[in-house]
Amino acid sequence: MAASYLCLRAGVLAASIAAGAAAFFLLPVKPADAAGDDARQLAAEITVMKGDGRRIFSAALSKRHRGGAEARLRGSLAVLPLLIRAARDKSPSPAATEENGRVERILRALDKNDGAAVMEGLGELAAAYPFDTTGLLPPDNRPAALRSAKSLDKAYCASCHEVPDLTAVRPAWNLFKLAQTIPPAELAARLVIGVRGDRLTGLDNPLRNSEISALIAYYIKVR
Ligand code: HEC
Numbered sequence: 001m002a003a004s005y006l007c008l009r010a011g012v013l014a015a016s017i018a019a020g021a022a023a024f025f026l027l028p029v030k031p032a033d034a035a036g037d038d039a040r041q042l043a044a045e046i047t048v049m050k051g052d053g054r055r056i057f058s059a060a061l062s063k064r065h066r067g068g069a070e071a072r073l074r075g076s077l078a079v080l081p082l083l084i085r086a087a088r089d090k091s092p093s094p095a096a097t098e099e100n101g102r103v104e105r106i107l108r109a110l111d112k113n114d115g116a117a118v119m120e121g122l123g124e125l126a127a128a129y130p131f132d133t134t135g136l137l138p139p140d141n142r143p144a145a146l147r148s149a150k151s152l153d154k155a156y157c158a159s160c161h162e163v164p165d166l167t168a169v170r171p172a173w174n175l176f177k178l179a180q181t182i183p184p185a186e187l188a189a190r191l192v193i194g195v196r197g198d199r200l201t202g203l204d205n206p207l208r209n210s211e212i213s214a215l216i217a218y219y220i221k222v223r
Contacts, residue, residue: 038086038087039129040131040132040192041083041086041087041193042083042084042086042087042129043126043189044188044193045076045083045189045193046122046129047126047131047185047186048076048186048190048193049073049076049080049122049125050122050125050126051182052069052072052073052076053073053115053118053119053122055069056069056073056115056118057115057119064169065170068168068169068170068171069170072170073110074107074110077103077107077110080099080103080125081100081103084099087129099125102121102125105117106121106125109121131189133188135210136188136192137188137213139213139216139217140213140214140216141217145210145213145214146214146218148211148214149215150218152211152214153215153219160172161174162174175219179216180220184216184220187216188212188213188216191205191207191212192205193205
């Protein structure tokens with residue numbers, strides 16, 4: 001239970017707050033380079049959405065998991081305009097309405113199950129907001145980094161991710177297996193987005209960039 005607040009993608013905020021308060025102090029204090037910066041968050045979200053789109057419209061997922069991934073993509077699309085606004089707050093731009101139109105078109109394409117149009121729309125968004133992997137890639141595969149990634153994974157991640165509950169609509173996938181099926185930049189984006197803090201960390205990712213980089217190396221390398 002100690003680490004149960006770490007991964008809040010599934011929207012289990014309320015349930016996790018009590019547990020999070022106790023476990024927060026076990027984690028490194030949020031550093032300046034935390035992967036919580038608005039522009040990176042937005043670009044990572046879009047990278048994950050594109051990856052989810054690909055998974056949804058390929059044969060990679062079972063019907064149940066396809067439904068879960070589609071629900072997640074719809075949820076991401078719903079909040080995307082807010083993420084865009086947050087990323088742009090420093091330099092407001094009239095183009096925001098254009099992005100809202102794009103999001104609308106992707107949602108309509110999803111309604112029609114038009115994979116090509118969904119992917120085209122997500123591709124445009126990804127081109128407009130490229131994901132900057134500085135500090136995350138290349139993966140840090142030095143021995144000391146791999147060792148600390150191993151203990152980090154064991155302490156905070158493995159309990160949920162090692163043996164995924166496949167009856168769940170949105171399982172905590174095995175991260176080693178996931179790492180074998182997607183490009184490193186997408187894995188980086190999934191780590192930036194997939195790991196969330198709690199109220200105390202402002203829901204930012206509690207991991208340092210250097211830790212994410214080492215985890216990428218660890219998940220890619222070890223099977
Ligand atoms: C309490 C259980 C739990 C713990 C602990 C946990 N996760 Fe998760 N994680 C989940 C669940 C459930 C999902 C799927 C959420 C979804 O699909 O919306 C997830 C999603 C993710 C994703 C996104 C995968 C994807 O499908 O895009 C990544 C990456 C991830 N977790 C990494 C980690 C790492 C790294 C740790 C440890 C630092 C960790 N998680 C700890 C339950 C957990």
